[in-house]
Amino acid sequence: MPSLRNISPVALVGLLWLAGCRQDMQDQPRFKPLARSDFYPDQRASRPLVAGTVARGDLRDDTYFYTGKVGDTPGDVMPFPVTQPVLERGRERFNIYCAPCHSRLGDGNGMIPSRGFARKPPSYHIERLRKAPLGYFFDVMTNGFGAMPDYSAQIPPKDRWTIVAYIRALQLSQNASAKDVPQGQAIPSAPAKFRGVPGGAVLPEPVAPTVEGEKGDEPR
Numbered sequence: 001m002p003s004l005r006n007i008s009p010v011a012l013v014g015l016l017w018l019a020g021c022r023q024d025m026q027d028q029p030r031f032k033p034l035a036r037s038d039f040y041p042d043q044r045a046s047r048p049l050v051a052g053t054v055a056r057g058d059l060r061d062d063t064y065f066y067t068g069k070v071g072d073t074p075g076d077v078m079p080f081p082v083t084q085p086v087l088e089r090g091r092e093r094f095n096i097y098c099a100p101c102h103s104r105l106g107d108g109n110g111m112i113p114s115r116g117f118a119r120k121p122p123s124y125h126i127e128r129l130r131k132a133p134l135g136y137f138f139d140v141m142t143n144g145f146g147a148m149p150d151y152s153a154q155i156p157p158k159d160r161w162t163i164v165a166y167i168r169a170l171q172l173s174q175n176a177s178a179k180d181v182p183q184g185q186a187i188p189s190a191p192a193k194f195r196g197v198p199g200g201a202v203l204p205e206p207v208a209p210t211v212e213g214e215k216g217d218e219p220r
Contacts, residue, residue: 066157068138068164076133080158082165090166093159097151106170119147124167125174137164 031037031045040047060066065079080086095104101117103110106124113120122129141160144150155163172180181187 064135065161068135068142070135074133074135074139076135078134078165079161086162087166087169089159090162090164090169093155094163094166094170097155098163101148105174106167107174121148124171130171130175134164134168137167 033046035045036043037045062079064070064075068074098106099110101110101112101121102108102124108121108123110121124130138160140148141155141163142150142152142157151160178187
């Protein structure tokens with residue numbers, strides 16, 4: 001058996017290092033979530049957050065943006081300007097999360113109630129919801145209402161507000177009249193006129209030529 005004199009200092013240091021290395025380092029002492037621990041007086045391994053702790057990106061200093069309420073009352077203003085991209089985003093999110101029950105028109109005749117769901121949602125076009133403040137719709141999406149669950153986990157706050165803006169656009173689209181068009185602004189398309197016997201074959205009335213000439217002519 002070789003004596004320690006024949007072992008190089010480097011090898012000796014290596015032996016001492018290996019002796020101090022345990023094979024169960026992966027099993028080092030730790031707490032499992034929600035497990036019992038005798039280390040703390042309340043025996044809870046999962047500790048409560050330190051008072052005043054705020055998660056990154058979750059400060060929520062704008063109370064109205066995250067609740068839709070001023071105090072305990074739903075507000076009736078948007079927390080940011082309503083632009084075309086905002087409405088387009090709201091329509092996209094509405095068609096994904098809301099239309100299955102409320103339908104794309106917002107009349108409550110979506111696919112789910114049409115297939116037999118017991119609680120049909122109300123139409124957005126009834127008088128009560130047409131007069132409801134914007135914050136009401138945000139609050140319902142955040143906390144749920146009746147048979148409708150909350151969608152706070154699926155839809156972030158800003159997208160909930162874009163949906164609110166689109167719901168208002170839907171309500172206006174189904175209840176607007178000519179007097180709602182600003183003075184001096186032409187209605188984009190006049191309703192089509194038809195000739196013939198109602199219930200039979202009908203043809204659209206020809207449109208009078210404009211100053212640019214008839215269809216197919218070069219503008220004058």
